[in-house]
Structures are given as C-alpha cells and as structure tokens.
Amino acid sequence: MKLYDSPWAPSPRRVRIYLAEKGIEVERVTIDLRQGEHFQEAYLRVNPRGVVPALELDSGEVICESSAICRYFETLHPEPPLFGATALDSARIESWTRRIESDGYAAAVYVFRNSRPAMEGRGVPGQWPPIPLIPELATRGTIMWGAFLHTLETRLAQSPWIAGDFFSFADISALVTMDFAKTAKLPQPAPDSALGRWYAAASARPCAQA
Secondary structure (H helix, E strand, O other): OEEEEOOOOHHHHHHHHHHHHHOOOOEEEEOOOOOOHHHOHHHHHHOOOOOOOEEEOOOOOEEEOHHHHHHHHHHHOOOOOOOOOOHHHHHHHHHHHHHHHHHHHHHHHHHHHHHOHHHOOEOOOOOOOOEOOOHHHHHHHHHHHHHHHHHHHHHHOOOOEOOEOOOOHHHHHHHHHHHHHHHOOOOOOOOOOHHHHHHHHHHHOHHHHO
8 A cells, every 4th residue: 555645744744643653654655745746647646636645555445534544544453542442532532633623723724724825726726716815714713723722721731641641643633733833823832831741742752753
C-alpha cells in the first residue's frame, strides 16, 4: 500500500503521528502542495478531491480522510490502542475528537483559509469553481478558537490527557490542531496553564516529530 503524504499539511501529519506512535511503517509518496501537484491529473486519479492524505491499498481501493485511514490501521494493529480499549474509552475518544475537529480545527481552517491572499480562488482546476476569501469566516474562526481553548483548558485541568489517563487519537488530533493554529497566527496557551502543560507533554513524545 502507499500513503500519499505532504510534509507540512496538518491532515497528513495526523496520520504520520498516529503511525509513529503505533510503530507502523508504510510506503509514502510525497505530494508537493506548494507546486500544485495535488491538482495535477496523476494525483487526481488517486483522489479526485485533490487533498491529502490518501491511502492506496494493494487492491487499488483508496481510503481518504486522515481519521478513516487511522481507523483502518487500528483494526489491523490494535496495540497499543489509540481509539480506546473499552466501550467507554472509545466513546470518550470519539466525542473529544469530533469536538476538536468541529470546534478547533475548523476554526483554524476558517482563519487560515480566509486571511491569506495566496488562498484566493483555490479549488480543483476544471472541477470546482474558484473559492473567494470570506473575511467574515476568519472573524468567526477567531471567536471559535477562543471558545475552543477555554474548553480544552477546562478539560485538561481535570485530566492529564484529553480522553482520560492515557494518550489517544484525541490528543493527536488536538496537537495537530494547535500547531496548525500557529500557522494561522491564532493565540496559544500560556506555558503554565493546564493546556500549556498538556501541549508540552504531547509535543515531547517522539511521535510528535513525525
């Protein structure tokens, strides 16, 4: 199988961190987003949406979306469990992951996508109409980000990791989100806060360098 990857994009990084934490090796094909390789015909045959990551199986089937790719590998390699070893753990991880994606990651995307002139008119050439910058979405994202930081601060004042006493896919998702938010120039937690303590611990794990 092949994992279509890009070194600086957040979604592929979520897969890389997950694989590193699990100790799984997969052949990788680097897609150069800056050069628009994801919009070229060769990659669009793999993923018509023109985004990364994508996992091409030996059968030729392609799995897209970082969470789906990680769940595929979790079934093949259940240890150590990053999606939960019990029903309750799995539910907690799923709940927090969805909140991180919808409240935090979406906020960072709104700001990044709508505050950078280079993002004007982005879309798959010949498939989708150009998408303009929408400054109001950047404003909305900034407000959402503040609420998201408050939510995580409250949670991590009660728990060492987001879903409980163990590092999980929810922590991977939050770490990638926090680092992506830096690129969007969104506020970061104070080092002496509960969220700052968690961020330091998550960033210090070897998998975070993947």
